[in-house]
Amino acid sequence: MTATAQQFRTYVERNLDILGADPTRTAVVHHDRRVTAGELRDLVHRMARALRARGVERGQVVTLLSGNLPETIAARYAANLIGCAVNHLYNKLSADVQATIMRDVETRALIADPAYAGRAAELAELTGVQDVLLLGPGSEGTDLLELAAGQPAEPLSGLARPEDICMIRHTGGTTGHPKAICTAFERLPGFQDDVDEILEPEGKADDGMRQLVCTTLAHAAGLLADVTLRTDGGTVVLLDDFDAAEALAAIERERITHMFLLPPLLYQLMDHPDVDSTDTSSLRNVTYGGCQSSPARLASAVRRFGHVLTQFYGQNEAGGISVLSPEDHDPENPARLRTAGKAMNGVEIAIRDESGRDLPTGEHGEVCVRSEHIMTGYWKQPELTAEVLRDGWLHTGDIGFLDDEGYLTIVDRIKDMIVVVGGHVYTTELEDLLNTHPEVLQSAVFGVPDANRMEQVYAAVVRAPGSELDEKELREFVGNERGAMYEPAHVSFIDALPLTDAGKPDKKFLRREAEAAAATR
Structure with missing residues (x-):
């Protein structure tokens, strides 16, 4: 082991040091539970020892299937x-889909929330995973908390090396070979610096941060929790899921x-009848991102909550790319609200054409990014990695342009992907699934934004002759095969798919038709 590797300390060790410096402070709140920093720190060390006792070793993959629990954070830290x-x-x-992902990354142990014990047992049968460990008692696996209770809480030195993979994130549920995005331990501090810049654009995150987590810890909320816990006096308040009334009550x-909220959730918060009677004066930063937002709704949010909004544009592959700061959220300047802000510190943005040529200001092209904390690559997919990472630049698959002040605007996607609450849907995958139905001849899947600019999954389907297949039956078919996230919000049955001159399904035409129909409903 090199001297550099010996001196390397992970984000977990640094966070545990901070938790240990003030062990009596409340670190995590979940319902009526208040977990102190010392309790969380001890649990991480006990869990880590318990995992080692089960034979889980450095370099292996631990899969988490859990809701927003304090133990979820501890389990990730321990692994x-x-x-x-x-x-x-x-x-x-x-x-x-979950089983495909688990097999693809060669899962060694599955750690599950007791609420998902049944699903965990099903996944174990589908994948043959060696260990199913539950974050509490249950008949479908071994209680990891009980195992941890029998271990000492003395600090355990981190075993990770800088180049080791820290986290694997999937861009969506896939069949066969999912795109698994790998980030090394040495690059994670850059991700966390991104989050620092997002939460406090003017500098270091303030002491006493109280972060409300009301979206899944499996996504951006997990990184937000990490940054909160490493600040002096930081507290993470966990909600099981997003509910506008519960979120407002928790804020007060x-x-x-x-x-952090996706734009449609921000709109739900604004539209709730309790919003005007709720004291939200404690809010210092409301970060939003993940899909396009409505400038008109953002202007209303600024008028209601004040200059606390921060827009974040990024990708799991790239980390943070750009930020629209609170100062840029001017209700009288909707053009600025349409942008994704300026490049984050240490991030270079280039707009390029198909040949890789840099385009001048104002011209549309692919958004390409270079920074020290882009992904290591896709899990065991070197050809796909080489396609996306070229000469140190990440090709995002998004179409955008830069203005003469350096503000980035995203106008479209090259990748045929639909962003929905809870994850992403790839249209080709859903089309492939729909086409397996015995009464479907052809299908085309595309995204259509609703009134809140949140993309909805639309499917245009050509039925087999004589078929009476209806929308309800088709949606249930998709839900059973791929889960609720993939269910189309709308299905239209047509005689034939419109085609472009090149012979491809004309999704632009289908989208325009769907938008026109939605406007009349």
């Missing part, structure tokens, strides 16, 4: 502490200072 990569599943995917009750 990372002993040098394991953590693969956190989205809960709403079907068992088959817990004096929340920071939170």
Whole structure:
């Protein structure tokens, strides 16, 4: 082992040091539970020792299937502490898709929330995973908390090396070979610096941060929790899922200072009848991102909550790319609200054409990014990695342009992907699934934004002759096969797919038709 590797300390070790410096402070709140920093730190060390006692070793993959629990954070920290990569599943995917992901990354142990014990047992049968460990008692696996209770809480030195994979994130539930995005331990501090810049664009995150987590810890909320816990006096308040009334109540009750929302969830918060009677004066930063947002709704949000909004544009492959700061959220300047802000510190953005030529200001092209913390690559997919990572530049697959002040605007996607609450849907995968139905001849899947600019999954389907297949039956078919996230919001049955001159399904035409129909409903 090199001297550099010997001196390397992971984000987990640094966070545990901070938790240990003030062990009596409240670190995590979940319902009526208040977990102190010392309790969380001890649990991480006990869990890490318990995992090692089960034979889990550095370099192996631990998969998490869990809701927003304090133990979820502890389990991820424990696995990372002993040098394991953590693969956190989205809960709403079907068992088959989850099993495909687990097999693809060669899962060594599955750690599951007792609420998902039944699904965990199903996944174990589908994948043959060696260990199913539950975050509490249950008949479908071994109680990891009980195992941890029998271990000492003395600090355990981290086993990870800089080049080891820290986290694996999937861009969506896939069949066969999912795109698994790998990030090394040495690059994670850059991700966390991104989050620092997002939460406090003017500099270091303030002490006493109180972060409301009301979206899944499997996604951006997990990184937000990490940054919160490493600040002096930082507290993470966990909700099981997003509910506007519960979120508003928590903001007032817990004096929340920071939170992250997808734009449609922000709109739900604004539209709830309790919003005007709720004290939200504690809010210092409301970060939003993940899909396109409505400038008009953002202007309303600024008028209601003040200058606390921060827009974040990024990718799991690239980390943070750009930020639209609170100062840029001017209700009288909707053009600025349409942008994704300026490049984050240490990030270079180039707009390039298909040949790789840099395009001048104002011209549309692919957004390409270079920074020190882009992904290591896709899990065991070197050809795909080489296609996306070229000469140190990440090709995002997004189409955008830069203005003369350096503000980035995203106008479209090259990748045929639909962003939905809870994850992403790839249209080709859903089309392939629909086409397996015995009464479907052809299908085309595309995204159509609703009134809140959140993409909805639309499917145009050509039925087999004589078929009476209806929308309800087709949606249930998709839900059973791929989970609720993939269910189309709308299905239209047509005689034939419109084609472009090149012979491809004309999805632009289908989208325009669907938008026109939606406007009349």
